[in-house]
Amino acid sequence: MDTEDFWLPDVPSDFVLKFPGSDESWKLGPILKEKLLEGDEYDGVEISEASGVCIAEQIDGPRKGMKAIAKVRTQ
DSSP states (O other): OOGGGOSSOOOOTTOOEEOTTOOOEEEEOOOOEEEEEOOOEETTEEOOEEEEEEEEEEEESTTTTOEEEEEEEEO
16 A cells, blocks of 8 residues: 555554453554545644554454454544
8 A cells, every 4th residue: 555645554564452451462454445534624724534444353362363343543
């Protein structure tokens, strides 16, 4: 994916997602689909949101190897 044409870059290959208080760890794959929502203007600044979808795989925890859909958002 050419990141110059998209708002969300792919997650670094060494990134692991962990939630506080949980023994689960997830590895996120590349962004498969992305969309940009044009936002409202506030104090002269437009606030927009980019969201993307990727496949996540549990690498530690009770369901190791399970795959899920992860949504990544940024404003």
